[in-house]
Amino acid sequence: MATLEFVSPKKIKPTLRKTLEDKLYYAHKGLKNIEFTDSEANRKPLIKVEYEGEISEVDLQEKIVELIKKFARGFMEVEKEILYDRRDQIPFNQKEIYPALIKKGWIHEYETGRVALDGPSMRLYNFFDGQFLKIAAAMEAKPIRFPVLIGVDTLKTADYFASFPHHITLATHLVEDANKIQASAEKFAQDQDPGHFSEIEEATEHVCSPAVCFHLYQLLSGKKLDQLIRRTAISNCFRYESGNMNTLERLWDFNMREIIFVGESDKVDQLRRDAMVPVMELVDKLKLKSHIETASDPFFVNNYAGQTFYQLSHRTKYELLLNIPSRGEEGTAAASFNWHQNFFGSKFKITTSQNQEAGTACTAFGIERWVYAFLSQYGLEKANWPQYLTDNW
Ligand SMILES: [Zn+2]
Structure with a gap:
């Protein structure tokens, strides 16, 4: 492992550092640890990067500097709006819990980004999803x-590739050619080398779905709705996060429940806001340190400035952040309340009974993050857990 240290070419506000850090992992394969520290001399932070692989320091620094410049260009910061604030709660536990979860067998790790939940973690997973399902039912979803698989065409229609190309997980199959398949089987038997897949795989027409709600928009595409649509679904979602993947917070393969609304734009906006009320009721029953604030999606760097500004200033995305006490005041985005205005209605040609382009909105819950934040705030000793949970799990 080698280390590279240099002073950032730009000043970077502390509030933006985490977002930028996440992006920098995509500068080059093999980056392991990216850290910003303030340098006394000027307000440009010192950047320290650990990396593996064949690249010269000069080339690596150049790649990172280029990303920082793109990120900083035209970035407009908007004051965040806080809708609900429970940051005065004092969590029961302050310590890092992940090593204990592994040791106790509550989590099994395959490799970074892929885990199995077991024992109490599995029960907590079911508890949380059960709570979200109740919220969905109360909202008549x-x-x-x-x-799991979603068409490349569908994601293209949703403009996903332009915004999040770095997250994509391809899913393809072998060409329907018996000779080629037989030949590859023999090759496998001999050398176990999966590298030659590239010679026999079919062009990619599907990817592992990165979100849940696109599936619904696809089903409704070209339709005229006679009423507001309310649905709920849970699915494995896939977002490749490079060096950002860690604990249960950033998984490559995770589970998301969404409550999805399609109909008149102002009505679906209101519904995703209404969803915050029962979510905060749950947070309060469990006495979780948290808050809801305006947020922006982690767009790929070229799109970052414009999209972020748009989302923050139009209040199209709110996030519930559950505190992870071992990381100080930082939290994990465990739920989001998104209003896409008529973006998907227009892309998928969905219209309302009044012949307007339909609006869409969704409330999304990252279930593993709820499990992780809960355990981070309460620790592994069940005697300390809130009664609402132990009565209902
Ligand atoms: Zn969604």
């Missing part, structure tokens, strides 16, 4: 089950 009917359950639906979507496939």
Whole structure:
């Protein structure tokens, strides 16, 4: 492992550092640890990067500097709006819990970004999803089950590739050619080398879905709605996060429940706001340190400045952050309340009964993050857990 240290070419506000740090992992394969520290001399932070692989220091620094410049260009910061604030709660536990979760067998790690939940973690997972399902039912959202695979065409229509190309997980199959398949089987038997997949795989027409709600927009595409649509679904979602993947907070393969609304734009906006009320009731029953604030999506760097400004200033995305006490005041985004205005209605040609482009909104819960934040705030000793949970799990 090598280390590279240099002074940032730009000043970077402390509030933006985490977002930028996450982006920098995509500068080059093999980056392991990226850290910003304030340098006394000027207000440009010192950047320290640990990395593996064949790249010269000069080339690596150049790649990182280029990303920082793109990120900083035209970035406009908007004051964040706080809707609910429970940051005065004092968590029971302050210590890092992940090593203990592994040791006790509550979490099994395969490799970074892929885990199995076991024992109490699994029970907590079911508890939280059960709570979200109740919230969905109270909002009259009917359950639906979507496939994991989603068409490249669907994501193209949703403009996903332009915004989040770095997260994509491709799913393809071998060409339907018996000779080629037989030849590859023999090759496998001999050398176990999966590297030659590239010679026999079919062009990619599907990817592992990065979110849940696109499936619904696809189903409704070209339709005229006679009423507001309310559905809920849970699905494995896939977002490749490079060096950012850690604990249960950033998984490559995770589970998300969404409550999705499609209809008149102002009505679906109101519904995703209404969803905050029962979510905060749950937070309060569990006495979790948290808050809801305006947020922006982690767009790829070229789009970052414009999109972030748009989202923050239009209040199209709110996030519930559950505190992770071992990281101080930082939290994990465990739920988001998104209003896409008529963006997907227009892309997927969905219209309302009044012949308007439909609005869409969704409330999304990252279930593993709830489990992790809960355990981070309460620790592993069940005697300390809130009664609402132990009565209902
Ligand atoms: Zn969604």
